[in-house]
Amino acid sequence: MYIAKGPKDEIMHRRRWFGLWPLGMLLAVLVDDAPAQLFGNKKKRKKKRTRTVKGLVTDKQENPIRGAIVQLKNTRTLVVKSFFSTPDGSYYFHNLDPNVDYEIKAKYQRNTSRTRTVSTFDDRPELIYNFRLKISQ
Numbered sequence: 001m002y003i004a005k006g007p008k009d010e011i012m013h014r015r016r017w018f019g020l021w022p023l024g025m026l027l028a029v030l031v032d033d034a035p036a037q038l039f040g041n042k043k044k045r046k047k048k049r050t051r052t053v054k055g056l057v058t059d060k061q062e063n064p065i066r067g068a069i070v071q072l073k074n075t076r077t078l079v080v081k082s083f084f085s086t087p088d089g090s091y092y093f094h095n096l097d098p099n100v101d102y103e104i105k106a107k108y109q110r111n112t113s114r115t116r117t118v119s120t121f122d123d124r125p126e127l128i129y130n131f132r133l134k135i136s137q
Contacts, residue, residue: 051096053118055129057085057106064089065133068108072118075101098123106131 057068070091072081083091085106096102102118113131 049098049125050094051098051118051124052092052094052126053096053102053104053129054090054092054126055131056089057091057108057131057133058089059133059135062132065108065135068106068131068133070104070106070131072096073103075103098125104129106133108133108135111135 053072055070057065057070059065064087065085066087066089068085068089068091070083070085070093072083072093073079074081074097081093083093085091091106096118099120101120103115104118105115106113111133113133116129118127118129
């Protein structure tokens, strides 16, 4: 036990202890993190599983259709995402929740494909849906 001999001694004693407090906190953080750094982190973080839907939009002769609109509808929230097909007719939706069903269809001018379902029961991480539209020339 510390016994102060005067007010000045008591102030010096407090300063000494409060000066060591940040050093003690830093040491506690470093010691707490040291085993993970030395031996590797034993806790493996689960990667969030996502899905990807991609494919091609073509006409009857299998020519790619540039600028076709591919719409992906979340059946839970009813949010619709759209993608314009690239010059080679491809489209791509990524980071989709595997626990949600989606509806997907393609449109070009006045032509619309049938709506297809991306089901939660299909557990593949990458799905390919190709659309063939009847384009009148």
